[in-house]
Amino acid sequence: MQSPAASQSKAAAQLEDRWEALDKAMALAEFSLDGRLISANPRFLDLLRLAPEHVGTLHHAQLCPAGQAQSQAYEAMWQSLCAGHEFSGVVERLCSDGSSCWLEALYAPMRDRQGVVNHIMMVATDVTQSKRTELARRDHLWRLSLVADTTDAAIVITDANSRVVYSNDGFHRMFGWTLRELQDQKMLELLARQSPVELFERIRGDLRQGHPAEMEEVVTGKGGRRYWGKIICNPVTDAQGQWAYTVSVLLDITKTKIHEVLHHRALQAMSSDLPLMQVLEVVCEEVERLAPEVCASILQVDEQGLLHPLASPSLPFSYSSQLDGVPIGPQVGSCGAAAWRKSPVLVTDIATDPLWADFRHLVLPLGFNVCWSTPILRKDGRVRGTFAFYYRQNSPVVASSFHQQLVEACTDLCALAMERETARQRIRQLAFHDALTGLPNRSLLETQVALLLDAAQESDQRVAVLHVDLDRFKSINDSLGHASGDALLREVAVRARELVHQGGVAGRLPGDEFVLALSLRAGEEVNALVERWQAHLVRMLQLPDARVDLCVSVGVAMYPQDGTAVASLLHRAEMALHQAKGGGTGRVGFFSPELSLAAEERLALERALREALQAGGLQLHYQPQVDLATGRLHGLEALARWEHPQLGSVSPARFIPLAEECGLVGALGRWALDQACRQLALWRRDGLDVPVVAVNLSASNFRDLELPALVARTLQRHGLQPRDLIVELTESTLLDSDGSTLQTIGRLHAQGVRLSMDDFGTGYSSLSYLRRLPITELKLDRSFVADLEHEPTARALSAAILGIGTSLGLTVVAEGVETAAQKDILQAQGYRLAQGYRFARPMAPQDLPGWIAGQGIAAPGA
Numbered sequence: 001m002q003s004p005a006a007s008q009s010k011a012a013a014q015l016e017d018r019w020e021a022l023d024k025a026m027a028l029a030e031f032s033l034d035g036r037l038i039s040a041n042p043r044f045l046d047l048l049r050l051a052p053e054h055v056g057t058l059h060h061a062q063l064c065p066a067g068q069a070q071s072q073a074y075e076a077m078w079q080s081l082c083a084g085h086e087f088s089g090v091v092e093r094l095c096s097d098g099s100s101c102w103l104e105a106l107y108a109p110m111r112d113r114q115g116v117v118n119h120i121m122m123v124a125t126d127v128t129q130s131k132r133t134e135l136a137r138r139d140h141l142w143r144l145s146l147v148a149d150t151t152d153a154a155i156v157i158t159d160a161n162s163r164v165v166y167s168n169d170g171f172h173r174m175f176g177w178t179l180r181e182l183q184d185q186k187m188l189e190l191l192a193r194q195s196p197v198e199l200f201e202r203i204r205g206d207l208r209q210g211h212p213a214e215m216e217e218v219v220t221g222k223g224g225r226r227y228w229g230k231i232i233c234n235p236v237t238d239a240q241g242q243w244a245y246t247v248s249v250l251l252d253i254t255k256t257k258i259h260e261v262l263h264h265r266a267l268q269a270m271s272s273d274l275p276l277m278q279v280l281e282v283v284c285e286e287v288e289r290l291a292p293e294v295c296a297s298i299l300q301v302d303e304q305g306l307l308h309p310l311a312s313p314s315l316p317f318s319y320s321s322q323l324d325g326v327p328i329g330p331q332v333g334s335c336g337a338a339a340w341r342k343s344p345v346l347v348t349d350i351a352t353d354p355l356w357a358d359f360r361h362l363v364l365p366l367g368f369n370v371c372w373s374t375p376i377l378r379k380d381g382r383v384r385g386t387f388a389f390y391y392r393q394n395s396p397v398v399a400s401s402f403h404q405q406l407v408e409a410c411t412d413l414c415a416l417a418m419e420r421e422t423a424r425q426r427i428r429q430l431a432f433h434d435a436l437t438g439l440p441n442r443s444l445l446e447t448q449v450a451l452l453l454d455a456a457q458e459s460d461q462r463v464a465v466l467h468v469d470l471d472r473f474k475s476i477n478d479s480l481g482h483a484s485g486d487a488l489l490r491e492v493a494v495r496a497r498e499l500v501h502q503g504g505v506a507g508r509l510p511g512d513e514f515v516l517a518l519s520l521r522a523g524e525e526v527n528a529l530v531e532r533w534q535a536h537l538v539r540m541l542q543l544p545d546a547r548v549d550l551c552v553s554v555g556v557a558m559y560p561q562d563g564t565a566v567a568s569l570l571h572r573a574e575m576a577l578h579q580a581k582g583g584g585t586g587r588v589g590f591f592s593p594e595l596s597l598a599a600e601e602r603l604a605l606e607r608a609l610r611e612a613l614q615a616g617g618l619q620l621h622y623q624p625q626v627d628l629a630t631g632r633l634h635g636l637e638a639l640a641r642w643e644h645p646q647l648g649s650v651s652p653a654r655f656i657p658l659a660e661e662c663g664l665v666g667a668l669g670r671w672a673l674d675q676a677c678r679q680l681a682l683w684r685r686d687g688l689d690v691p692v693v694a695v696n697l698s699a700s701n702f703r704d705l706e707l708p709a710l711v712a713r714t715l716q717r718h719g720l721q722p723r724d725l726i727v728e729l730t731e732s733t734l735l736d737s738d739g740s741t742l743q744t745i746g747r748l749h750a751q752g753v754r755l756s757m758d759d760f761g762t763g764y765s766s767l768s769y770l771r772r773l774p775i776t777e778l779k780l781d782r783s784f785v786a787d788l789e790h791e792p793t794a795r796a797l798s799a800a801i802l803g804i805g806t807s808l809g810l811t812v813v814a815e816g817v818e819t820a821a822q823k824d825i826l827q828a829q830g831y832r833l834a835q836g837y838r839f840a841r842p843m844a845p846q847d848l849p850g851w852i853a854g855q856g857i858a859a860p861g862a
Contacts (some may be wrong), residue, residue, distance in 0.1 A: 102131035176222030280311035334373035437493035445507030467573035473512035621842035722752030749774035782816025
């Protein structure tokens with residue numbers, strides 16, 4: 001058994017160990033009653049970064065943050081300690097280096113033997129790290145709550161029973177309910193009352209399984225205000241992994257969703273190419289699905305300011321139809337006034353509002369007493385129409401934010417749809433109407449004539465189809481300008497419409513041609529109709545710059561006697577027109593079978609001519625030009641000839657005009673140029689010295705600015721010089737108003753190619769051209785030569801032409817010399833050169849050497 005002394009010694013040692021451990025673990029300090037530090041263990045000094053010399057000099061207040069040490073609370077605490085009361089808690093203290101630490105501290109008043117407090121003992125442990133963690137967490141939670149309450153999104157936390165336990169300020173701002181009003185409510189059922197219960201159960205099933213869920217639904221706030229909301233639900237589980245809470249974020253997507261839904265439906269309707277009314281019906285139906293409390297209506301405002309109903313699926317037709325043609329105005333209901341003011345108009349009591357004085361009897365029986373109308377504006381500010389909501393009674397939902405967003409989206413869509421319809425009509429107008437006159441073009445004309453023929457067949461009527469051409473239009477257009485020409489065409493179009501306004505058809509073809517068609521009444525003579533129409537069309541026309549006497553030629557084909565198909569009737573009327581114009585201006589021609597036969601023959605001849613040009617079926621013959629004094633060969637004129645296997649010899653007088661009409665004369669000229677130069681080179685290679693060859697070119701050749709380059713290449717290819725070629729042109733070529741003609745003539749002359757004016761004397765303006773154009777040769781027309789023996793006038797004119805040419809330094813050649821007497825007269829007048837049957841007919845190239853030898857006429861140099 002241990003002795004008492006030993007036991008006491010052991011206990012003292014244990015106590016000493018404990019105090020030593022306490023001294024190491026705890027910060028210990030003693031302060032005098034005035035707050036001065038009088039002792040401190042190393043742990044206290046180390047914790048507060050104090051040096052030993054601070055003991056005895058440092059005051060307790062210096063260890064406290066400035067605001068705390070100077071506060072009444074600090075003063076009260078210290079007085080309480082001095083009065084013998086303990087203080088404990090977590091306190092912030094300042095270290096000597098200026099940093100802070102947090103201590104779990106006990107301040108204990110210490111008493112002397114008489115029980116008087118004589119100093120204060122402080123025992124503390126360091127809790128800085130845990131305190132900082134707690135402060136960070138608190139700061140994080142504060143920031144989260146700040147975000148939650150200041151965000152526009154509504155945030156709700158519900159428990160496992162879907163009852164609301166928390167809502168932020170954003171929820172209150174959006175929906176109007178406070179947290180107190182929401183507690184124990186089920187959020188989804190409260191907000192989306194119209195949604196099916198099955199939807200809510202499906203979402204909660206996902207949450208129980210730990211999956212987030214989303215939905216987009218129309219939700220309703222406390223005051224009945226509606227939104228299109230996106231609800232995002234995220235489950236929160238407890239420590240056991242069970243669903244404990246749901247954090248839901250609600251976003252207002254009304255504007256985006258309205259645009260998405262309405263635009264999708266409307267654009268889908270437009271992409272399906274539905275008519276405007278059906279597209280707008282879709283818009284109204286979708287609006288009424290989103291807002292069942294309204295009836296939507298869309299009216300159009302035309303260029304005259306008149307209203308026309310376009311869509312109102314929930315309003316009776318008997319009501320909408322009575323608005324058709326009503327002019328807009330300041331007192332014309334909500335819609336007429338909105339269009340007039342170009343701003344929204346809300347009438348909350350139709351029964352008493354003066355705007356509805358003239359129309360309330362139409363709408364009140366239908367149960368509507370409120371109408372809110374918004375104008376649909378063009379980009380330029382003009383009014384296209386109106387979009388209106390009709391309500392049965394005034395309430396907070398009237399013109400609400402939700403409805404305003406609906407209207408904003410719908411007016412944009414309506415403007416787009418109306419603009420699209422205008423564009424479609426414009427495209428249709430351009431596709432089927434003449435842009436200048438507004439008359440149907442050929443495509444629409446044929447359709448309308450077909451309908452007219454169908455109606456005539458049912459009623460057993462005749463139809464007159466007139467092909468009208470404006471005589472001398474080109475001359476009017478050239479002299480007065482294109483603006484006057486366009487004005488003339490527009491006026492003719494107006495007169496044409498006047499003629500067929502009672503069920504006929506009028507259309508414009510390219511250029512200055514029109515087609516009119518009209519059913520004839522029983523007993524009505526077509527001649528009288530045509531005369532009456534022709535007289536109406538040719539009335540004096542006053543243009544801005546001049547008065548014009550119109551003259552028209554008309555071709556007529558009759559249904560059914562001249563044909564029953566639209567294409568054949570139009571073609572036959574055109575054939576009759578060509579026949580009429582062949583007889584002069586202002587004529588009327590009627591189709592006959594003979595015209596059709598002639599047209600078929602002409603078409604066959606045109607086809608054969610094309611084939612001949614492509615397959616080498618044409619030939620050039622050459623007629624000599626001789627020197628009357630010496631008999632020498634002066635040159636040759638190349639003349640086209642056509643020998644067809646079936647048609648035989650086709651006269652140039654027949655196929656040359658045909659080539660001009662069908663656009664082949666240009667190709668014919670290029671072919672003749674190449675063939676003549678090739679033949680000239682061959683003759684010279686064979687030793688036959690032909691001085692020059694002349695080739696006739698048409699006006700279309702001279703309009704081609706590439707002609708000089710073509711001539712240069714052709715001459716070079718065949719080894720010839722520009723002086724070896726003469727190009728003949730007619731007076732009609734010089735009269736061509738195309739500016740490129742004179743450029744081409746000038747360039748040919750500059751290359752050294754000589755130019756000859758053929759058939760001189762048959763025109764009326766040749767002299768003015770002779771003075772300023774680079775002509776080197778004149779050819780006296782054969783009409784003057786033919787009358788030389790019998791007509792003094794012809795002899796006088798031929799002498800005068802020779803005098804003109806000689807005075808201008810030009811070579812003059814007489815054409816068509818057939819008799820010795822004609823040759824003698826010309827030679828006596830001083831003509832040096834001539835060509836004609838008197839000397840030689842046009843001959844094939846291989847016949848030229850024999851002709852020269854047989855006639856005894858020497859070629860130059862022989």
